[in-house]
Amino acid sequence: MTATLRPRKVRKGFDPSKLAMAVWTALVLIFLFTPIGFIVAHSFNKGNSLVIWNGLGTKWWGSLFDSSVTLRSLEKIVGISLFIYLIGWIIERAAHLRPRRIRSFAGPLGFIVAVIVVGLQTHWYFDLFVELNIAPAMRNSFTAAIGGTILAVIFGGLAGVGLARTTAWWSKAFMFMIILILVTPEVMDAVALNGWFVRLGGPFSHDTWRLNGGILRLWVGYSLYTSAVVTLIVRARLAGLDESLEEAAADLGATPTRAFFQITMPLISSALVAGGLLSFTLCLDNTIIASAVSTAGSSTFPVYVVSSVKGTVRPFVAVAAVVLFAITMAALGFVYSVLKRSGESTTQIAATMTGT
Amino acid sequence: MTAPAAMSTPPAAKPRRRWGPLILSGPSMLWYAAFFVLPILWIVLYSFGTKDTARLPVPVDMNHLGLQNYRQAFGETFFQVFRSTIKISVLATALCVVIGLPVAYFITFKVKERWRGILLALVIVPSFTSYLIRTLAWRIPLAGNGALSKLLQRWDVINGPISLLDSRGAVQLAIVYNYVGFMILPLYVALDRIEGPLREASKDLGAGRLRTFSQVTFPLASPGIVAGILLTFIPMCGDFVTATILGGTKGNMIGALVESQFVAAQNWPSGSAMAVMMVGAVLVCLIVGGAVTKVVMTVLRARRRVSLGSLA
Structure with a gap:
């Protein structure tokens, strides 16, 4: 008990082993950032090949912001996000809630709403990446990632609550299943799903209404791994809280459904947001399942990059990659702040990120 | 009237607790049965x-x-690729432990609380950003007239430009690079869960630093090492993106072979x-x-x- 409260001792004075480890850590961090540095640098490459440096220029960034629609849409996104954040803040003040109770979710929520609203209004992302025909691939990436994340949050959220609230015999088998999904080499999963979708046919091979069959395949394929991740995060979050709150709700006459939505949901909302954002970044980046499962009409940005490696990779890929980096980092930042505000320590966050 | 109503509440709550979790887990179970178990059974x-x-x-x-x-x-060639994949993965996992353990140890025990979060973020951010793009990025310094080749020439290690691309070395480097973060994080988690007094007791009982590390810290950190190995070794064995992008024909890995049998060769x-x-x-x-x-x-x-x- 006291061990967690006592600050860890850090040796004072000169310590050669500490110095050596500091230097080693610095070198490893430089190693980790080296390729990212190269990608950012080469997005300012004037030439026509990503790899061969041909002088400094903003030619490829210029093509990103060419259309005025793009800039206006970005303004709108920022505006709507800020507006929703502000509303959250006002509600918080007016209702005398605990500080940051709403605001911590208003930011990411506002951003997501803004992206969806603006995305429905215009094809801003389309104009953004119209260069080199990346646009369809980018759109597919986002459509697939959003669908996969929604499925993951629904399935993972429900299963996480279920697993945290039982010790029945089947829960061990189910946990084993989830671990199995997490540790199966992804390529096995990918080829198995590919064969399965071909065998099933139906909506997975033909367009149903406006839903592309390939996109449906991607949703299902992405949802497996990511829902397992969300399940573990939600389960870990609820395991720390005892059942008495839900029991109290039941004693006060709440139906199980009402108790679930009014007690359990708020308790796990931070875990759902964190898990959702984490699975969004995982989906956006997924290459193995996407390249095995996607069809001609649903190939994503990573699939495009893999296929373009055989020829000359244009520096515009680096520009797109930097934009994706920014989105991923924003999502990770949200994950961190949401988990931090729900009272988790740095270690718990690191544990959550790796599923341990 | 109120008494019987109150009496009847507990039995009504009981079945909720027994069936609730199963109902909540049901959708996932069916989903995994339909899109994980069945597809893999068909593969078998x-x-x-x-x-x-x-x-x-x-x-x-x-x-x-x-x-x-x-x-x-x-x-056939499959067995050769198989062996080289296992070799690359085992070596890369070992390298990840060797590279990652000092980093995790440093972050856990040698820096102040405030720095711990920053250093961890610096490990997490590159590890969770697109690994495809990071792999592709290695083509820039490794190319024939890239930064690494120039650096080696300046230091007179080699004369004339060399291309390090499309070799097993490039694949090995990128695989270690891609997974070292996923080794550092679970190692950190395991080290951080070790209670300080245990290490202090070891010191008080006269153990030197090395001895404390090898007999107290390291054994207690072993769950983290196991988790790290699971998190790195398994995905490495199935990895085919790294081999496709950096390996050319030489650094073929088994994941790429499996994929090509399905997609290209039908x-x-x-x-x-x-x-x-x-x-x-x-x-x-x-x-x-x-x-x-x-x-x-x-x-x-x-x-x-x-x-x-x-x-x-």
């Missing part, structure tokens, strides 16, 4: 069939079941057999690794056992 079945492109949409003849695909796989039975063998090999590696570790630990523990009886 396909691996005993024969290729028949006349059949559509599934080009597999299931009338002549046999072990021919496994027999075939053992003889030979599902052969691809299935390879996939099954890949998962089998991963399991064998993990079991052998686990058994060796257990034996070594048992032997070491037996040799180091302190008999308190002799002291009394």
